[in-house]
Amino acid sequence: MNKPLLEVTDLCIGYDGKSIVDDICFSVEIGAYLCIVGENGTGKSTLLKTISGLLKPIYGTVHFAVPRCEIGYLPQQMAVRHDFPASAKEIISSGALSRGKWYRPFYSKDEKERIAWACEKTGVVDFIGQSFSELSGGQQQRVLLARALVTAKNAVILDEPTAGLDPEAVKEFYGVLTKLNDDEKITIIMVTHDIEGAEKHASHIVELGGERSDEGEDFFFGTVGNYIERGRHNECG
Amino acid sequence: MSVAELLRFPFTQYALVASVLMAICASLTGVPLVLKRYSFMGFGLSNVAFMGMAFALVIDMTNAMALVMPLTVAATILLMGLGNRFKKVSGDASLAMLTVGSLAVGHFVINTFSIRGGNIDRAVSETLFGGTRLVTLNARPQEVWLALLITLLVVIFFLFFYRRIFAVTFDRAFMQATGQYPIAYELLLSVITGVVIAMSMNLLGSLLTASLIIFPALSAMRISKTYKGVILGAVIIAMVCSPIGIFTALLFELPPTTTIIMVNIAAFFLLTAAGTLRRLLA
Numbered sequence: 001m002n003k004p005l006l007e008v009t010d011l012c013i014g015y016d017g018k019s020i021v022d023d024i025c026f027s028v029e030i031g032a033y034l035c036i037v038g039e040n041g042t043g044k045s046t047l048l049k050t051i052s053g054l055l056k057p058i059y060g061t062v063h064f065a066v067p068r069c070e071i072g073y074l075p076q077q078m079a080v081r082h083d084f085p086a087s088a089k090e091i092i093s094s095g096a097l098s099r100g101k102w103y104r105p106f107y108s109k110d111e112k113e114r115i116a117w118a119c120e121k122t123g124v125v126d127f128i129g130q131s132f133s134e135l136s137g138g139q140q141q142r143v144l145l146a147r148a149l150v151t152a153k154n155a156v157i158l159d160e161p162t163a164g165l166d167p168e169a170v171k172e173f174y175g176v177l178t179k180l181n182d183d184e185k186i187t188i189i190m191v192t193h194d195i196e197g198a199e200k201h202a203s204h205i206v207e208l209g210g211e212r213s214d215e216g217e218d219f220f221f222g223t224v225g226n227y228i229e230r231g232r233h234n235e236c237g
Numbered sequence: 238m239s240v241a242e243l244l245r246f247p248f249t250q251y252a253l254v255a256s257v258l259m260a261i262c263a264s265l266t267g268v269p270l271v272l273k274r275y276s277f278m279g280f281g282l283s284n285v286a287f288m289g290m291a292f293a294l295v296i297d298m299t300n301a302m303a304l305v306m307p308l309t310v311a312a313t314i315l316l317m318g319l320g321n322r323f324k325k326v327s328g329d330a331s332l333a334m335l336t337v338g339s340l341a342v343g344h345f346v347i348n349t350f351s352i353r354g355g356n357i358d359r360a361v362s363e364t365l366f367g368g369t370r371l372v373t374l375n376a377r378p379q380e381v382w383l384a385l386l387i388t389l390l391v392v393i394f395f396l397f398f399y400r401r402i403f404a405v406t407f408d409r410a411f412m413q414a415t416g417q418y419p420i421a422y423e424l425l426l427s428v429i430t431g432v433v434i435a436m437s438m439n440l441l442g443s444l445l446t447a448s449l450i451i452f453p454a455l456s457a458m459r460i461s462k463t464y465k466g467v468i469l470g471a472v473i474i475a476m477v478c479s480p481i482g483i484f485t486a487l488l489f490e491l492p493p494t495t496t497i498i499m500v501n502i503a504a505f506f507l508l509t510a511a512g513t514l515r516r517l518l519a
Contacts, residue, residue, distance in 0.1 A: 052414040068416030075410050084272065084407055087463040094404045098415035105397050131462030151415050 003065060005030045005155060005187050006051070011060035013043055013050045019058050020046055026206055026221040028189060030154065033181050035198035035205050036191045042209035045076065045159060048191045052157050069098035072148030072156035077163060080144065083133045088124060088143045089115075091132055095150030111150075118149040121184070122176055138169025145176065155187035156180075162194060170194070174201055199224055240487050249487070251381050256479040256497065258381075258388045259437040263449035264475035265395050266430045268468050269406045271454040278316060279450030281336035282434045283443035284343070285312040290364050290438070291343035295350045302383075302439060309438075310431030317427040367442030367494030380440060387436055391429055395468075398422065403464050445494040449475055452501035459505070459512040478504055 004027035012022035020043035028034050038044045049055045051062050052073055064071065072095065095118070096111040107115070119125050122142045127135060132143060141161055148156045162170045178201055180186045192198055198205060205227040207213070207220040212230040220227065243249050263279075270278055289308040293301035316332060344361060351357055395402065401422050404412050409419040437446040457470030482497030 053416070054410055054413055068414070071415065073411055073414035075408060075414075079410050080408055085458055085462050085464060085467050086403070086407060087465075090403065090464050091407065094400060094407065094411075095415075097400055097404055097412070098417055102401075103397065105399065107400075133462060147411070157414070 003030075004028060005032075005065050006189070007061075007063045007065075008051070009061050009063070011047075011050065011062060012058040013046045013055070014058050015046065015055070017058065021208055021218055022058075022060075023217065024060070024206075024219055028155075028187060028204070030187055031181070031185045033177075033188045033201060033203040034190070035202040036189070036208070037193070037195050037198050037205060038208035038210060040193075044191045044208050047206075047208065048157065048159050048189075051189065066154050070151070070153040070155075072150070072152030074141075074144050074148045074156065074158040074161050076159040077141075079159075080140075082140060086132050087128070088130055088132055088135065088139075088146075089128045091143055092119060092124070092128070092146045092150060095147035098151050115150050118146045121149060121180060122146040123172075136169070138165050138172060141165065141169070141173060142176065145173070149180070149186075152186060155189060158188070158190040160191055160193065162192065162197070170197070177201065199228060240484060243487055247378075251378065252493065253480060253483055255381050255384055255440045256483055256493075257476055258384045259433075259441055259446070260449055260453070260475035260479040261472055262388050262391045262433040263437055263446060264453035264471040265391055265468070266426075266433050267450035267454040268457075268471050269402055269426060270430065271451060271458075272406050272467075275317065276451050276455075277332060277336070278313075279434065280443075280447035281316070281332050281339075282309055282313055282431065283438045283446040284336050284339045285309050286435045286438035286446075287364055287443045288339035288343035288346075289435070291347045294360065295346055302435065305439065306432060306435040309435040310428055313427040313431035313434070314424065317423060317430070363442065364438075365442055366444050366492070368492075384436060384440060387432060391433060394425070394429060398425070399468075402426065407464075441497075442494050445497055448498045448501055452498075452505055453478070456501070456505045456508045459508040460515070474504055474508075475501075 006028040008024055008026050011024040012019050013024065014020045024047065036044045036047060046055065050057050052071075053062075053068060093107060093111075093115050096107055096115060100107070100111065119128055122145050124139070124142050124146050127139060132140060135143065145156070145158075145161070148158070162173055165173065174197060177188055177190075181188050188202075190202075202224055204223055205220070207227070209218055210220055211234050212220040212227060220230070222230075244253075267279065270276065286305050286309045289305035290301055293304045298304060312335065316335070347357060347361055401412075401417075404417075405419045405422045405426070409423070412419040434446055434450075437449065441449075453471040453475035454467065456474050457467045461467050461470050478500045479497050482500040483493055485491065485500065486493040486496040
């Protein structure tokens with residue numbers, strides 16, 4: 001049995017002291033592929049931001065077994081300026097800063113190797129020198145995934161990475177993620193509105209505000225099998 | 238007098254050196270400001286520096302920078318670093334109030350309380366627009382040495398923290414989520430911006446300061462789509478435009494500071510055309 005990478009205990013999330021969901025409990029083991037799903041406004045993005053340390057929990061705890069500087073992050077698309085003058089390489093390399101010493105002005109040899117590795121895994125090598133603003137939506141997301149991967153020794157956290165992408169780009173993105181999860185044992189924690197994709201690729205699901213939750217609770221946590229079974233059960237009942 | 242003759246005067250040399258040094262500082266600090274969509278902040282902050290200068294004049298301080306610098310740095314931190322924390326008034330409104338308010342307060346204070354004799358309007362005009370002739374461009378040796386020191390510090394800061402300045406400008410949420418402290422770099426950047434603006438306002442006037450923050454950065458963005466390209470481009474453009482402006486002003490007896498701005502505006506349009514042409518040919 002693996003020890004959990006992430007433990008969320010009695011967590012209450014919200015903005016400005018106003019709670020949206022409370023008593024959230026779940027844990028993520030190393031190598032898991034967790035999707036957080038739910039309708040708009042159920043707090044899935046707030047939950048992800050709380051897990052990534054961008055928002056403070058109202059109460060409860062989020063505990064990672066590894067330091068934050070070893071966890072990659074891919075922000076919501078709205079949070080990134082798509083016309084920013086920067087090359088794909090400049091953006092991807094900045095993923096190495098979390099573990100770099102503050103007084104070093106350049107990237108070390110190890111860091112450069114890590115950057116090259118991440119570029120290869122995400123298939124961005126062909127357009128690494130191009131400007132971020134000139135890339136397609138799917139390419140931009142892969143560049144941001146590569147940056148997260150440079151940081152990630154163990155896990156990446158993704159906030160709606162496939163929103164607004166065309167079907168071909170979505171398929172490609174899921175392909176890259178699944179490969180990372182299978183081959184590199186990178187834990188994936190992802191918010192998505194794409195339930196079909198989540199059922200197909202994830203190992204575990206957290207659903208906020210759905211009908212599959214136990215009585216008295218407003219969230220569901222379990223394996224994908226469990227999740228699909230509950231859905232069928234609800235349809236019959 | 239020919240340009241060569243004029244160049245032999247120390248005040249011409251000081252003016253030349255001071256304008257190039259401040260061009261380097263202002264264009265460097267201007268890039269993250271423009272990219273964070275704080276372009277207007279350069280103008281607002283140089284007005285704050287003007288207000289500081291007005292108070293210093295009225296109370297007859299011998300070293301005006303002792304008041305102007307802390308005031309400008311405080312305003313920068315308030316607008317940039319901590320602006321989103323105590324959000325009572327929206328960022329856009331507080332910047333507009335500060336810009337207009339400080340200009341008005343500065344002008345009011347000088348005109349109402351000035352005990353110094355002489356031409357008040359001219360003192361105001363010089364602080365805002367810089368000297369109208371090169372002789373009055375406000376550079377004295379000790380100030381040029383201070384400018385040199387500050388330029389060195391700014392360049393070293395940008396060299397050392399280049400990658401982190403990029404990261405905090407591009408995506409601060411990523412920095413925070415990966416266990417870094419974006420607020421520390423934002424604070425450092427605000428302090429440096431404040432110091433540069435105060436210094437540059439003192440030497441070149443507030444209008445040229447605001448121009449040197451925005452024009453080189455925006456011109457560089459016309460021709461380069463990488464961060465390194467924009468930073469280097471901005472510094473080079475600013476370093477070239479300032480001496481051209483000063484020599485043109487000398488040759489045709491024009492006001493030096495606004496001539497430098499004219500050269501920067503011309504450079505912007507020229508590089509916009511070059512950028513468009515390159516895109517069309519590609």
